[in-house]
Amino acid sequence: MIKLEKIGKAYKADREWIPVLKNVELEVNQGDFLAIMGPSGSGKSTLLNLIGFVDRNYDGNYFLEGNIVTSKNDADLSKLRNQRVGFVFQQFNLIETLTIEENVELPLLYDGWNYRQTKDKVTELLEKLGIGDKGKKMPKQLSGGQQQRAAIARAIINDPDFILADEPTGALDTHTSRDIMNIFKQLNEEEGVTIILVTHDPKTVEYCNRVVRMQDGVLTEEVR
Amino acid sequence: MSPLVFFKGAWNALLKNKKRSFLTMIGIVIGIAAVSTIMSIGRGFENYVLESLNPDEGELLTVDIQFQADDTDWMFETNEDFFSDNDLRMIESVTGVQSVEILSMNSEYASFDTMIDGKENYIDASLIEDSGRTVIAGRSLDFIDNEKENRVMVAPYSLVESQYETEEAAIGKGLSLGDQLYTIVGIYEGDDDASGILAGFLPQEIEIPKNSYNRYHEEDTIEDQISITVARGSLPSDVAEESIALLEEEGSMNDRGIYTHFDMSALDDGLSQVLRGITLFIASVAGISLFIAGIGVMNMMYISVSERTKEIGIRRALGASQKSIRAQFVLEGVMMTSIGGILGYLFGWLFSSIASFFLPFSTGLDLLTILVSIGVSALVGLIFSYAPANAASKKEIIDII
Ligand SMILES: Nc1ncnc2c1ncn2[C@@H]1O[C@H](COP(=O)(O)OP(=O)(O)OP(=O)(O)O)[C@@H](O)[C@H]1O
Ligand SMILES: [Mg+2]
Numbered sequence: 001m002i003k004l005e006k007i008g009k010a011y012k013a014d015r016e017w018i019p020v021l022k023n024v025e026l027e028v029n030q031g032d033f034l035a036i037m038g039p040s041g042s043g044k045s046t047l048l049n050l051i052g053f054v055d056r057n058y059d060g061n062y063f064l065e066g067n068i069v070t071s072k073n074d075a076d077l078s079k080l081r082n083q084r085v086g087f088v089f090q091q092f093n094l095i096e097t098l099t100i101e102e103n104v105e106l107p108l109l110y111d112g113w114n115y116r117q118t119k120d121k122v123t124e125l126l127e128k129l130g131i132g133d134k135g136k137k138m139p140k141q142l143s144g145g146q147q148q149r150a151a152i153a154r155a156i157i158n159d160p161d162f163i164l165a166d167e168p169t170g171a172l173d174t175h176t177s178r179d180i181m182n183i184f185k186q187l188n189e190e191e192g193v194t195i196i197l198v199t200h201d202p203k204t205v206e207y208c209n210r211v212v213r214m215q216d217g218v219l220t221e222e223v224r
Numbered sequence: 225m226s227p228l229v230f231f232k233g234a235w236n237a238l239l240k241n242k243k244r245s246f247l248t249m250i251g252i253v254i255g256i257a258a259v260s261t262i263m264s265i266g267r268g269f270e271n272y273v274l275e276s277l278n279p280d281e282g283e284l285l286t287v288d289i290q291f292q293a294d295d296t297d298w299m300f301e302t303n304e305d306f307f308s309d310n311d312l313r314m315i316e317s318v319t320g321v322q323s324v325e326i327l328s329m330n331s332e333y334a335s336f337d338t339m340i341d342g343k344e345n346y347i348d349a350s351l352i353e354d355s356g357r358t359v360i361a362g363r364s365l366d367f368i369d370n371e372k373e374n375r376v377m378v379a380p381y382s383l384v385e386s387q388y389e390t391e392e393a394a395i396g397k398g399l400s401l402g403d404q405l406y407t408i409v410g411i412y413e414g415d416d417d418a419s420g421i422l423a424g425f426l427p428q429e430i431e432i433p434k435n436s437y438n439r440y441h442e443e444d445t446i447e448d449q450i451s452i453t454v455a456r457g458s459l460p461s462d463v464a465e466e467s468i469a470l471l472e473e474e475g476s477m478n479d480r481g482i483y484t485h486f487d488m489s490a491l492d493d494g495l496s497q498v499l500r501g502i503t504l505f506i507a508s509v510a511g512i513s514l515f516i517a518g519i520g521v522m523n524m525m526y527i528s529v530s531e532r533t534k535e536i537g538i539r540r541a542l543g544a545s546q547k548s549i550r551a552q553f554v555l556e557g558v559m560m561t562s563i564g565g566i567l568g569y570l571f572g573w574l575f576s577s578i579a580s581f582f583l584p585f586s587t588g589l590d591l592l593t594i595l596v597s598i599g600v601s602a603l604v605g606l607i608f609s610y611a612p613a614n615a616a617s618k619k620e621i622i623d624i625i
């Protein structure tokens with residue numbers, strides 16, 4: 001589904017170009033549950049942003065379903081982000097001035113839905129993720145685990161092709177981490193959602209079926 | 225995104241910052257209140273003038289347009305019509321024109337050049353049909369003079385005092401008007417004004433029988449005026465100005481001279497002078513206050529954008545395009561200033577209602593004022609929130625999340 005070919009990226013610091021990604025080759029298939037591991041600063045988040053159509057400044061080729069994605073305009077990339085990807089972040093990144101329901105329905109609204117159409121879908125999904133009673137609450141009124149569930153609901157509400165999760169359990173305790181990982185596993189196994197996960201935690205890797213390692217911008221697949 | 229979603233989003237964002245939005249709005253409210261106050265008063269005054277110049281009942285008003293050639297000699301000699309049929313038809317098509325006609329010279333007055341004591345003089349003559357004014361020597365004109373087309377006249381003594389010692393001495397003497405010789409049959413006492421320093425400048429007025437004039441001088445008359453009857457509900461000055469503009473553009477004599485009309489409307493009286501002064505003052509208050517308010521809106525939008533950097537990043541990650549981020553912030557600005565505009569209009573309505581107690585006319589709800597109030601306030605919002613909104617849309621997502 002996703003195919004990266006000779007991806008390179010560098011940041012400019014003091015007149016010098018510092019390479020962050022070096023010749024990255026990666027193929028992700030439908031139904032994969034892929035973990036990206038590696039030390040801090042090795043380029044994991046950079047790679048994830050690139051896969052998520054957030055970053056357009058890189059070398060090499062990015063194929064999605066066989067079509068090249070390089071050099072697309074903002075409107076096209078926004079649409080891809082809206083319809084193909086779901087993001088889950090370490091810091092949950094819910095909009096604090098909106099209720100949980102309003103946060104979760106945002107991707108649908110940007111896809112052209114109107115309020116009447118979204119209501120049922122949002123309620124149903126919140127129910128499924130175990131926070132059905134929290135829809136009218138503000139993000140601040142929820143625990144970390146509940147906020148992350150809401151964020152996952154928001155990530156999957158538009159039925160994306162894949163979910164990109166950047167250390168989704170990084171801010172949670174062990175018990176809650178396990179709950180969140182179980183949700184991911186369930187989505188992956190029961191609904192075939194492709195998940196790409198950045199993590200430091202070896203325990204979470206156990207839920208995945210593929211692991212790649214990032215070291216100074218070089219990506220290597222771990223054979224298991 | 226559907227429009228409703230945009231509106232609700234912008235509305236919610238304003239509500240989240242009620243106090244700040246309200247404070248930013250004050251400038252707009254003041255500016256628009258000023259604008260709508262002057263507009264309401266101005267419109268009230270306009271209606272008042274229209275009413276008094278052209279009431280619903282009574283005779284229709286007329287306005288005269290005169291042609292004045294650059295070359296006066298030509299004007300007296302030519303046989304051409306100064307107003308062609310085409311000109312008249314053209315003016316008939318002007319809105320507010322009921323009918324047009326060429327003023328025939330069947331008037332009460334005429335004027336002549338004459339030589340008195342070797343000096344050229346310009347005299348006005350009243351055309352008399354029956355009895356003329358009382359005299360101090362000789363006799364007055366009567367209807368028999370008119371019937372018989374006698375070439376006789378009654379003149380003020382001041383006109384002839386350089387030639388004749390006494391009033392009586394002038395009786396029976398001749399005076400030429402144009403190329404006709406008239407006999408002086410009566411002398412009346414001229415105005416005091418007519419002698420003294422101004423004597424040379426003031427036209428001297430004599431009397432002659434009307435029919436005599438028509439008989440002996442008709443070929444001299446020039447038809448240089450038209451009379452436009454103004455339809456009810458239109459301002460004579462507007463009609464006259466539009467007609468003159470048309471004539472100057474396409475009139476048959478437009479390269480020979482100019483068209484003029486005498487404006488007798490009340491637009492230039494004291495009341496309108498005072499109103500004009502007040503209008504200018506309030507308009508400058510409104511302009512300055514709207515500009516400062518605009519800067520306030522801009523400032524608030526920039527603060528709002530930087531406070532909501534994270535929100536912008538999240539929205540972008542969820543699929544908001546640069547365009548929709550920009551639209552969201554512009555709409556917030558426009559919505560805020562439009563609400564200010566509505567409040568401002570209501571205040572303006574209040575102020576002009578109060579003002580109308582002290583004015584001889586009333587002001588009321590007026591659609592144009594409402595549209596201008598809301599339009600101007602929305603425009604201020606659009607202009608001053610565009611830059612911050614654009615800055616918001618240009619934020620890099622990677623730097624944010
Ligand atoms: N906007 C930027 N400008 C310059 N350098 C950047 C920028 N973003 C990231 N970098 C650099 O790129 C490198 C990779 O960063 P990245 O965030 O991808 O690391 P990471 O693997 O996700 O680390 P962590 O595990 O701490 O999240 C780092 O050295 C970082 O300093
Ligand atoms: Mg990272």
